[in-house]
Amino acid sequence: MTIAGFGALTLVVCVAAPLVGATAIHLSRVFDRTIPFADNVDAQVFFVARLPRVLAAILVGSSLAVAGVVFQAFLRNPLASPDTLGLSTGATLGAVIVITFHIDTAVLGISAVPIASFLGAAIALGIVYAMSIARRHGTSTTVLLLAGVALSAFFGALNRLIQVLGDFTDTFRSIRWMMGSLDVGSYTDVVVSFVPIAAALVAVATLPRVLDLVSLGAAAAESRGVDVRRAERLALVSASVLTGSAVSLGGPIPFVGIIVPHIVRLIVGADHRLVLPAAALFGGTFLVLCDLLARTVFGAGGMPVGAVTALLGGPFFLWLLFRRFR
């Protein structure tokens, strides 16, 4: 399947998804201009409840998938994900702090939780990166990985500690946030996240060849003319902006950053000039579909989208491991 094929799939899914859901709506009513918007339930369901949700899913899915590809190439590990370097945990910590200590101030119409989670991811990246370039000769992927694992564990522990400090409702809210939710209900969040995500995607679009070379090792890449240190900086910062934006928009939705790059590679091969655009497209499609399941199949309460991706992703991940290590 070519990139064009992925593109067509994405288009079809994104056009169809707002039309499908637990509530029956009629397309004719949705676009009926004679009914005032405030009275048109079908239009409200389409334009307020579902469409922003689909757009958010595309942004989040795309970002997480592309970040996953970048991390997997630079860490030379097909099992790496946006959380291998502790970024999602850092983002979660930011959100949990804001929720527990009731820092409910909003900035320019954006509530504090997304801002704090973005900062959390940025701080995590800063720490991991600083630790790894403390060595003289560029970063070492081993040090990056170990630093990420340690930071993830540390931030995770801080998360739990802070939740204990809060009261029951705050803890519940934190847990809910951690399961992910794309129900944004407005276009503000989507537009605000679009800017950093688009910028980061453009930056990553300059890197496909570099990702190919770097996946053979830093020395192998350098001997073919790649300025590994500069490329690494650009790649890690871009991937972190993608992860931070995605997590602040939709919560730390798991497994998208691991599954999608793998499925895509199984279809288009290892060349990053194909893998990157395919991952961007398929990541969005995948999450739109998972969210569709989450809001349609499980009754009025629905299920958190993170639970659906985990239900699909967990067994898939085990299968991948099984295949790789038998």
Place this chain on the structure above:
Amino acid sequence: MAAVPQVPMRRRAAWLVVAAVAALASGWSAKALAERSSTADEYARLKPSRFEDAHRIISIIPATTEMLFAMGAGDRLVAVGSYDRFPAAVEQLPRVGALLDPNVERILSLRPDLVILYGTQSDLRTQLDRARVAYFPYVHRGLPDITATIRALGDRVGVAAAATGLADAIDKQLGDVRARVAGAARPKTLLVFGRETGTLRNIEASGGVGFLHDMLEAAGGVDVLADLKQQSVTLSTEVVLARAPEVIIELRYARGDTTAASDLRAWNALASVPAVKNRRVLLLQGEEFVVPGPRVGAATERMARALHPERFK
């Protein structure tokens, strides 16, 4: 690669799946069975045949703490739980944890003769059994359980008369409210007790069971989620639009929360919902809406005033 024998692996996997499903099914049916007996039955079953009045009580549950104070037995409390806030006297008492993190050492060091705990805290119960400390398991599902608990607790502690008086007063208060709103049109109401500030994400609302639902019914409203037999339901904006409640009541328990009123603006995004169109998105603040305790009568009345202001002139 050498051929790996596939069949034994698959059979093992199949057994694992069967075992997992069996475990889930048995757990689920046990839960279902447990819920069928009533609160009063449970208290009757658990009441020891012989007991003495309690004078050194520890209550880790905000509801029972309030009940004890309201029954005039507040001076018998030697410690309370982490989340207890009312009345002000609890601030002087030591705290020993709550549902998830009871501090057993502290509890035992205070030499209580009665510990009020959640019925589900089996670990704590085992430890208290071993230490031969009596306990009162608190079970709560709906509005009627509040007065049942007050009576049973008063009986156990030794202030049965005060307890009966309190329970009767609450029953009367509730009856009065029901009478006031009788015959009025009952609006379809969405009772929201949690969501992410500034957005409409992760809306937590009351379903068709539980004391909030019962309070709403008593206050003259109809729970728009009454068909969902859960205490708490997480809603998406689509479901809110589809269910089109006529009134939305948001419950916030922190009295000092000043931003709550302006935060109601978030609902304006759902313009087609009758509650938004007719500006019937209401805010009720106070712990009495979170704690199913003796103030439930006052809480129900406040809710009724919000729903049917014309009946309270």
Place this chain on the structure above:
Amino acid sequence: MTLLEANDVSFEYERGGARVLDRVSLRVPRGGIVGLLGPNGSGKTTLLRLLSGTLAPASGGVVLDGRSIAAMPRREIARRIAVVPQETHSAFDFTALEIVMMGRYPHLGAFELEGGADLAIAREALAATGTTALQARRFATLSGGEKQRVVIASALAQASDVLLLDEPTASLDLGFQLDVAALLARLNTERGVTMVVSTHDLNLAAALCGSLVMLRAGHVIAAGDTRSVLTSCNVRALYGVDAEVVHHPRARHLTVVPLARAE
């Protein structure tokens, strides 16, 4: 005419730590093959990394065609110097052709894609290394010898003047060892590729290299023409092994026969 030279380079992996290389100098004549010999830990790989510009020396410098490589941008160095490492691991399922095409990177502009000419060069490199039949195969599934030849093809695709090889025959069986040695000799005579080959295999060095540099504990203990440097005295000094060095009539180059550990 010296194409590549290291002048008095020193290197230590940690500041103030042990010196891996201490004032080493090395000259690589244009069109020549220089063998780099030495026991494990003598600093051979480090020296190759300094020559390719991957590492910067603590003192001294590396000069390529009269210019210091410290001043050259990485891409330019890659167009002139290619490296064949000891091992290549691919984390992903690239095909052999894709690995070879990666060698064209230094010749592409910022957003340029590989064109027909690049593909032709890659195909030619595959043919030169006898790996054309492997081009669609997954690199990870190839045998050690096949992998090594594909990596050499990738280095060839870089169309560089200099090839640095780090123990190119280390994990190969006897047959592939001869194949690679013959390939390198052919590349040198037919295309004039200048090479520096680091190896443990004294016989390979004797067969392939016009001059030798012997490195022990970060110091050069002997350097020069193969015939004059490869003596049993030097072998004993380098490896602590008593060996006989004879000229083999049928092989037409020196042969080293190890006898016993020296006292």
